[in-house]
Amino acid sequence: MSLSFLLLAVAALCALSFYFGRQRAVALSGGRHSNLHSLPVHYGAYTAAWCGLPALFLLLIWYMFQGSVIEALIVSDLPQEVVGDSGRLSLALNSISQIAAGGGEHLTVSPEIVDAGRRLANLQTIANAALVVVMLSVALAGLVLSYRRIEADMRARNNVERISRAIMIVCSAIAILSTVGIVFSLMFETLHFFSKINPLDFLFGLEWSPQTAIRADQVASEGAFGMIPLFVGTLLITLIAMCVAVPVGLFSAIYMGEYAAPKFRAVAKPALEILAGVPTVVYGFFAALTVAPFLRDNGAMLGLDVSSESALAAGLVMGIMIIPFVSSLSDDVMSQVPKSLRDGSYALGATKSETIRQVIFPAALPGIVGAVLLAVSRAIGETMIVVMAAGLAANMTVNPLQAVTTVTVQIVTLLVGDQEFDSAKTLSAFALGLVLFLVTLGLNVFALKVVQKYREKYD
Amino acid sequence: MTDMASLMEDRAAAKVISDNLRKPVDWDSPKIARNIKKRYAAERRFKSYGLVAICLALLALCTLALSIGSKGYSAFYQTYVQLEVTFDPAVIDPERTGDPDVIGRANFDALIKQALRDRFPDVTSRSDKRDLYGIVSGGASYDLRERVLENPSLIGQTRTIWLISGDDFDMLNKGYIDPTVDEGDRRLNDKEVAWYNELVAAGAVEKQFHTRFFTSGDSREPELAGIWGAAVGSFYTLLVTLALSFPIGVLAAVYLEEFAPKNRFTQIVEVNINNLAAVPSIVFGLLGLEVYLNVMHLPRSAPVVGGLTLALMTLPTIIIASRAAIKAVPPSIRQAALGLGASPVQTVTHHVLPLAMPGILTGTIIGMAQALGETAPLLMIGMVAFIVDIPGGALDPATVLPVQIYLWADSPERAFVEKTSAAIMVLLAFLVLMNGLAVYLRKKFERKW
Numbered sequence: 044m045s046l047s048f049l050l051l052a053v054a055a056l057c058a059l060s061f062y063f064g065r066q067r068a069v070a071l072s073g074g075r076h077s078n079l080h081s082l083p084v085h086y087g088a089y090t091a092a093w094c095g096l097p098a099l100f101l102l103l104i105w106y107m108f109q110g111s112v113i114e115a116l117i118v119s120d121l122p123q124e125v126v127g128d129s130g131r132l133s134l135a136l137n138s139i140s141q142i143a144a145g146g147g148e149h150l151t152v153s154p155e156i157v158d159a160g161r162r163l164a165n166l167q168t169i170a171n172a173a174l175v176v177v178m179l180s181v182a183l184a185g186l187v188l189s190y191r192r193i194e195a196d197m198r199a200r201n202n203v204e205r206i207s208r209a210i211m212i213v214c215s216a217i218a219i220l221s222t223v224g225i226v227f228s229l230m231f232e233t234l235h236f237f238s239k240i241n242p243l244d245f246l247f248g249l250e251w252s253p254q255t256a257i258r259a260d261q262v263a264s265e266g267a268f269g270m271i272p273l274f275v276g277t278l279l280i281t282l283i284a285m286c287v288a289v290p291v292g293l294f295s296a297i298y299m300g301e302y303a304a305p306k307f308r309a310v311a312k313p314a315l316e317i318l319a320g321v322p323t324v325v326y327g328f329f330a331a332l333t334v335a336p337f338l339r340d341n342g343a344m345l346g347l348d349v350s351s352e353s354a355l356a357a358g359l360v361m362g363i364m365i366i367p368f369v370s371s372l373s374d375d376v377m378s379q380v381p382k383s384l385r386d387g388s389y390a391l392g393a394t395k396s397e398t399i400r401q402v403i404f405p406a407a408l409p410g411i412v413g414a415v416l417l418a419v420s421r422a423i424g425e426t427m428i429v430v431m432a433a434g435l436a437a438n439m440t441v442n443p444l445q446a447v448t449t450v451t452v453q454i455v456t457l458l459v460g461d462q463e464f465d466s467a468k469t470l471s472a473f474a475l476g477l478v479l480f481l482v483t484l485g486l487n488v489f490a491l492k493v494v495q496k497y498r499e500k501y502d
Numbered sequence: 503m504t505d506m507a508s509l510m511e512d513r514a515a516a517k518v519i520s521d522n523l524r525k526p527v528d529w530d531s532p533k534i535a536r537n538i539k540k541r542y543a544a545e546r547r548f549k550s551y552g553l554v555a556i557c558l559a560l561l562a563l564c565t566l567a568l569s570i571g572s573k574g575y576s577a578f579y580q581t582y583v584q585l586e587v588t589f590d591p592a593v594i595d596p597e598r599t600g601d602p603d604v605i606g607r608a609n610f611d612a613l614i615k616q617a618l619r620d621r622f623p624d625v626t627s628r629s630d631k632r633d634l635y636g637i638v639s640g641g642a643s644y645d646l647r648e649r650v651l652e653n654p655s656l657i658g659q660t661r662t663i664w665l666i667s668g669d670d671f672d673m674l675n676k677g678y679i680d681p682t683v684d685e686g687d688r689r690l691n692d693k694e695v696a697w698y699n700e701l702v703a704a705g706a707v708e709k710q711f712h713t714r715f716f717t718s719g720d721s722r723e724p725e726l727a728g729i730w731g732a733a734v735g736s737f738y739t740l741l742v743t744l745a746l747s748f749p750i751g752v753l754a755a756v757y758l759e760e761f762a763p764k765n766r767f768t769q770i771v772e773v774n775i776n777n778l779a780a781v782p783s784i785v786f787g788l789l790g791l792e793v794y795l796n797v798m799h800l801p802r803s804a805p806v807v808g809g810l811t812l813a814l815m816t817l818p819t820i821i822i823a824s825r826a827a828i829k830a831v832p833p834s835i836r837q838a839a840l841g842l843g844a845s846p847v848q849t850v851t852h853h854v855l856p857l858a859m860p861g862i863l864t865g866t867i868i869g870m871a872q873a874l875g876e877t878a879p880l881l882m883i884g885m886v887a888f889i890v891d892i893p894g895g896a897l898d899p900a901t902v903l904p905v906q907i908y909l910w911a912d913s914p915e916r917a918f919v920e921k922t923s924a925a926i927m928v929l930l931a932f933l934v935l936m937n938g939l940a941v942y943l944r945k946k947f948e949r950k951w
Contacts, residue, residue, distance in 0.1 A: 045895075046897070047895070047896075083825075087635075096810050097789055106798060107797075107798055109799075110798055110799025110800070111797065111798075114799065117558060117748075132635060156599050171924040175720060200845060201845075204845060204847040207847055208757075208761060208847070209518075210756060211753045211754065211756060211757035211761065213760070214749075214750045214751075214753040214757065215753075215754040215757045215758055215771050215818065216771070216776050217750055217754070218775045218778060218817065218818070219770065219771060219774050220819070220946055221778065221789070221814045221817070222774050222777070222778060224789055224793055225781070225785060225786075225789045228788065228789055228793055229788060229792075231792070232792065250795075256530060264553055264628070289554065291555045291558050291559055292553070292559075293555075293556075293944075294551050294552045294555030294556075295552065295555040295556040295559055297552050297555055298549070298552025298555065298556055298558070299552075301552075302549050302552055303556075304643060311556055311560065314560055315556070315560075315563075317563060318559065320937060321566070321707070321875075321930070321932060321933075321935070322874075322876070322877065322904050322929065323874025323875070323877065324568075324875070324877040324904040324905075324907050325553035325566075325875075325907070325926050325929070325930070327908070327911070328568060328570075328907065328922060328923075328926060329566050330576075331911065332573070332911070332919065333569040336830065348941070362702070363559070363562045363566075366558075366559050366562075367559075370559075375647075393543070394541055394543060394544075394545045395548075395549075396543075396545045396547075396548035396549065397541070399548070400548070403608075412714075413769035417780065420780060421780070421782075422507070423782070424781070424782020424783070424784065425782070426782070426783065426784045426876055426877075426907070427877045427904075430878075430881075430908075431908070431911060431912075432661075434726070451782070451784050451878070454784055454788070454882075455784070455878065455881055455882075458788075458791065458881075458882050459881050459886055460647065472788070475787060476784070476788040478783055478784050479782060479784070479785065480781065480782075483780065483781060483782055483785075483842075484777060484781070485776075487776075487777055487780040488777065491777075
């Protein structure tokens, strides 16, 4: 039975229990609702909640552990020499799951693996059947038990409201859970990585070439995992992006807020917002196929040697992407400057631009700095533009015409495709991810604080 | 002595200053006029900077749209070649069984090759023949098979049929391959160009609307590749995302806005949500890879995992938008409901939520639009696999539209450039639709209390 069918069955049971619970309440009331503590609907909701929630909770727990439990069972039956070698183990597990899925005829594997594959298929069938049985019986048990508890003076509404409040708390806690999940999953693999590579080499190393050898006797068996070149590349592209986004974004916010006629604003503002809604993969395509060749050809005409994956192309396009972000944030900030400051300046005879430059801009500066920092954090974490338009080679350079690589590009290159989870190469992506997370988090917390402080100043 | 001198100097200076102060400013003096002129010039300059900035941004937008549009519009048309195909019974169904199984396994490629050889009888060498077969796409044989399965009476007849052409030939017909450049610098040699010209002269080359682009899955052959598989994958992914992030987001927003006591827990949750909204999307991909694939062993490349990952990503957007919408409902509504004896939960479900719903839906649609355009986290959880089949459910391996764009953008064939641009146009059309719906909802239900 497939998952969607199971969910449908539980939903049907819930609907049924809602109906039963309501009916029972109506029957108990003897025709007068005032005999009941709560509305009949609440009794229905009460039984439905007790029918559905435990079953769904069980399903969640089940899916969290089914995979690992079954894998542990399979692994425990494999011969010792396979289990001991992680590379062979993952290979064996791969073939086992292929055999279990009904394929794998072309595989040349030992009979134990074939047996294990059959066992895996068996276990999966058993697990699925057991899940159906257990879930439906839990739902039924919930239905029966809660149905029997219904009495005329039962406080059904309070019960239902308590349940719904608990659900709401769980939902808001998911935001925390995902942060905790991010931190833990990144930490876990990063610690794993640091057990293979010295953290100092990672943080301060000047060379990045994660290609490690598969066999020990290969040449270049030692990869280098110094993240400094990646950060230099990231910062270079971010700097170029900011050089585009900050002036253009700031000036368009000023023009939009102070000078533009309402008609012009009604057209130009949504048009700028479109820039924010374009998916990054589209910008990446634009950078790689339009901007980069354009820069290369024009550079060649000027006698410059522009790489076809230059930092300049990626940075320019990233800057375009960030323009609406900067402009809407600084627009917000500048419109919060109190009108009295502006009026005072006009009263002294200042022109509009003098007021903006000498009164509003200094007053809004902290907020603008916060906005720029948020934009920087976004540029650092941006992935698709650089994956498609920046290079892969980790050059330590600040020349915008050369190819550089970034942290996000490396994470994607390391993790797309097949991974083995005990090589330093794969694990280094998680370490990079952790650094990226911490840097952007730091920038965000700081920027939000600055913006908030600024708001409080004028509130 | 020196003291005396400096005192005298100070006195002289003070006199100059007081003289100046006493003198009224002559507003009509040429100096002031110059100054004012300068200030107004600065004003105009400053204003023009703003205008230039906006024009630059709009120029970038137009360039983007134009470059995508001009590259991609041709992908909606596909070159077809007219050939006389003989449905040779010896190839299709030698024993005249009429069994669809036998016909389905027949070598229809051979029919097309025969037709090409008949069309150009003077081609004899092996390598020339191989080039010749490139005129027609490898997928044309499937079309022939379907035609015969639909209408078995075709067997034994000779028909004039439009067949889908190969990608290089298609590029030549659309003008992307310039036949005037040196032979070594283009994908087609002189003989192929000559065949093309001969076919064009015979009126046997035509561009038709490319329905296959909208109905088929991915393919290694550009002329056979379509976006339907990716669109279905996107649909399932978004379905999972919506099913999770909408209820969770709305419930969390209701709790934080209506019920939560002002304590440490609520504060942490709030700071958390604001920060989650700014975490780079690729980090969510790493989370999905670690938690969903490594710990929970969910299937790789499945829309379920993509949806779960994107749900975490869109959650902050939905929560923030929903909270704003709930906050906008005036307290008088709540007080009236409470005054009539409704419980707090009843107040929220019967009055506050329905009134806030348009705002919540607008925020949700915008969040979904973001999720639809998101690529990076899906690369992490293996949705970049090359998948030909149309996914049949949320557990089948699939890819999504933006990832399909990324994959095609990486392909070396020239014909994939137009496919990529066309896929981008389709994706943007969906995004415009979604955002348009959000704007419509906001306009229609916007109310000032």
